[in-house]
Amino acid sequence: MKMNKKTILTILKKKQSGEKITMLTCYDYVTAKLISSQDIDVLLVGDSLGNVKLGYENTLSVTVDDMIYHTKSVKRGNYGALLITDMPFMSYEITIEDAVKNAARIVKESGAEAVKVEGGIEIADKVKAISDAKVPVVGHLGLTPQSINKFGGFKVQGRTEETRRRLIADAEALEKNGAFAVVLEAVPEQLAKEVTEQLKIPTIGIGSGRYCDGQVLVVDDMLGMFTDFTPKFVKKYAEVGETIRTAVKNYIDEVKKGQFPQEENIYK
């Protein structure tokens, strides 16, 4: 299937034209084919794969190798979306050298076209170094799941005047240090609007209301496949989990009753 290749320029142009940016997470070849066949702008190999694919309680155990493994699979199924991969917990926070080396490994070994990191001012030097090393960087602010232990749980961020100011300063620091977009997660709608109006680079919202330049959801959430927990901001566009359960039940019943395989499923 031929699709127009999306790049970081596509995303930046959409900010200027006001056309909304579309992004979904993706972790494997088959899903990448299905999603990118619909001309989505961005596939994000999120470290949420720790929750939805590896069954961890949070994203902290995800490794650079996990991210590379899943990105390679998505890359093979992607028809033309911009491919962004999350840098996992502690792969970019400790030293600038670590951050650049791990970003470079992800791009070289997996074929990702950009990386995403969580945090603002405190990692601005790493964002600059990765971006200067020719790897485009997306920031991630608000509810950053890699900070779950610091936040004491999954909580909406930016509700007090102090955290509101800090979030705006973080977003500005990301832009100034070379990020080409910022994900805003679980940020009050008005604050997300303010940040979106203030930045020249696009904001991509998840649980951050209507005024961001684009939207992202975890694909397993929006398809109704992952039900361990479902945040309020998720809209379920399908009940694929239920479809799978019904299909598997029917398969088991038919095998038990000798109704499968049938004539058309048999080699003569």
Ligand code: KIV
């Ligand atoms: O890991 C992830 O899936 C993400 C999205 C929720 C933005 O960071």
